[in-house]
Amino acid sequence: MAIFRGTINNDTLTGTVGDDQIYSLAGDDTLQGSSGNDRLYGEDGNDYLYGDNGSDRLFGGNGDDHLQGGDGDDYIEGGEGSDYTEGGNGNDYLVGGNESEALWGDSGNDKVFGQSGNDYIHGGDGEDYLEGGDGSDEVSGDSGNDKLYGNIGNDFLDGGGDRDILEGGDGKDHLVGGGGKDTIYGGAGDDFLAGGYDSVIGFGGNDSIGGKNDIDLLFGGAGKDTFGIGYSTDDGNPTTDGRRDYSLIKDFNPQEDTIRLNGAKSNYILKPSPQGLPQGTAIYFDKPGSQPDELLAIVENKSGLKLSDRYFTTTAEDNFYGTSQDDYFDAGVGNDYVRAFDGNDTLLGGDHDDFIVGDKGNDILLGGNGNDSLLGTTPFSPMDSDFVSGGRPNPSVLGKGQIDTLTGGAGKDNFWLGESLSGKYYSSYRYYDDDNASTVGNNDYALITDFNLQEDKITLIGQPTDYLLKATSGSLPAGTGIYINKPGSEPDELIGIVKDISPTKLNLGNSYFFYTNPEPISVPI
Structure with missing residues (x-):
């Protein structure tokens, strides 16, 4: 040896x-x-x-x-x-x-x-x-x-294809079975469980996976659990009632659990379970005309449930996940989490307090009413492709080549141009820095269209001396450019534009600029 x-x-x-x-x-x-x-x-x-x-x-x-x-x-x-x-x-x-x-x-x-x-x-x-x-x-x-x-x-578990077993354990977990006949256990904590992958990405894309010819077992466990129903369990056959593909909720507790329906309650009907299937309350999608109603789920060993009761909610408050395509989301009423992933996406938060993430692509984010947080990009995830060729996550690519439009709307909004996370190797993330020492970054930045000095915030990494405020010029939208103060002769890097507001009206030391890391930022590795 x-x-x-x-x-x-x-x-x-x-x-x-x-x-x-x-x-x-x-x-x-x-x-x-x-x-x-x-x-x-x-x-x-x-x-x-x-x-x-x-x-x-x-x-x-x-x-x-x-x-x-x-x-x-x-x-x-x-x-x-x-x-x-x-x-x-x-x-x-x-x-x-x-x-x-x-x-x-x-x-x-x-x-x-x-x-x-x-x-x-x-x-x-x-x-x-x-x-x-x-x-x-x-x-x-x-x-x-x-x-x-x-x-x-607080974990996010996605089974992917085939037959998977998912168990959340302690914490507020989000569990999605994906394609295949899955068994899902929420464990302790307040969890969200859904049998088919389309239950989290089925808005704005042409999806063909999840729910088809699958019987998924959902176990909430201890805690206040949410079961997602009605996202992609329609088998597409107008002559069948869907009894070969549905979700079986094994341990629903009406006193603390919730069943979240996709869309209005008027689209659904409750009936006793069909003969030959587990007994309880069956949830059907109300099909038009002479088509058989579509079985979506059975709440096992629970009878007498009513759609009017508080444990049935709708997607007024929900998590929306996009695809690699150009997605359009309208979250509507409720405190929503919207994340688009790849593509040039349009994301509308609607009423109440929303958290909206554009990820990759040139995105348009509209917060609507409420106190919203808007991020044109975000630190890497295995569901993203923000990795350098050697496999390491690279903070410098966050927002590179993207021009994202952020509109907060009414309410106290937070526009994120950087973020600090746990871990020592990549703890600080600057968005829209292309890491090119010869350019000023006019091809990647966040355009903030309606910043309100009295109630909104802009989140940055580092401290005020790491940045400069300058009036925009040339083909850029009129307003104040937020630049990273680069060392020596390197051009300062544009990362954001506060539209239609003069630099004389902004001060980096004011409370509307929020700094997530008290230490000076460093050049990404």
């Missing part, structure tokens, strides 16, 4: 065709195992470890590391720091650390454990076991019959 040891410098160490042990020591090192069953130790520094062929064991150690298993059944442990971990081909075992991690199983039947921190976990292909651990995690099963566990924290 060959043994390689690095130095205190930034080393590149490559193994042999045999079984190697490679130690990086200090520095930001690159370790590659080559063939054989290798052991790679990142130790100190921000290291890149690649197992390559063979069943390898990778240990990140201290620092913010990128670990990739390659082919073979690998064991990968991130260690301290905010790490990016990818299993590659094979049946891999991935373990995160105590900070926010991104873990990807890739191909094979993988086991992935997030540990502490707010983690982003994807199973990839295969039958995976995914566990978020502590923190508010996003866990996606992707293809295969997967088992997903959120554990402690």
Whole structure:
């Protein structure tokens, strides 16, 4: 067995065709195992470890590391720091650390454990076991019959395709089965459960997955749970009543749980369950004319439920998730969460207090009435593609190439041009900085159309001295440009425009500018 040891410098160490042990020591090192069953130790520094062929064991150690298993059944442990971990081909075992991690199983039947921190976990292909651990995690099963566990924290679980088992654990969780016959357990806490993926992305796109020929089991568990019904359970056959594809709510508690219907209550009918199916109250979609009404759900062992009772609500208060297409959302009345993902989207919050996220693309965000928060972009998620080629999340791409239009409307609105999150590697995110030292950023910024100095806020990262206010000129909309104060001869970077307001009326030290991180911002890695 060959043994390689690095130095205190930034080393590149490559193994042999045999079984190697490679130690990086200090520095930001690159370790590659080559063939054989290798052991790679990142130790100190921000290291890149690649197992390559063979069943390898990778240990990140201290620092913010990128670990990739390659082919073979690998064991990968991130260690301290905010790490990016990818299993590659094979049946891999991935373990995160105590900070926010991104873990990807890739191909094979993988086991992935997030540990502490707010983690982003994807199973990839295969039958995976995914566990978020502590923190508010996003866990996606992707293809295969997967088992997903959120554990402690307010988690988002998406089973993906095939037959999955989802369990939220403690916290206020959002669980979506996706395509396939899924079993969903909310666990302790106030949860949202839905059988089909269209229940969260079926607004504004032509969806064909979720709910079709599937019988999903929904278990709320302890806490005040919400069951989403009526999003995509119509089988599309006007001659059948839908008894082959519906959601079975196993433990509904009328005293504390809620059934959220998609659309007006007048679109639905309650009946006793049909013969041969679990007994309880059946929820049907009221079909027009002579078409049979469509069975959407059965509330097992509960009779006498009424649509007029408080436990039936509608999508007046809801979470809306977009697609990769150009989506149009009108959230309507209620305190809504709207997130568009990719595409050039138009998002309307409507009445009440909304949280609206454009993500990628040139988006139009309209808060409407109420105290709204508007974000043209947002830090990375496994459902996004905000990653550099090496796999690390890159803060500099947030908003790059985007011109987002933000209109708060009536109420006290917050326009976000940056955000600070937990974890030490990418804790601060500046939006609309293209990281190009030769340009002023006129091709990517947020246009704030109706800023009210008396009640609105603009959220920035850092402190007032990190920014400059200048009058816009040329082809830019008239108003005040918000620029990052770049060092030396580098042009200052435009990240936002407050339309139709002169720089003489704004002051970076005023309370309408809110700074989420008291430390000066640093150049993204």
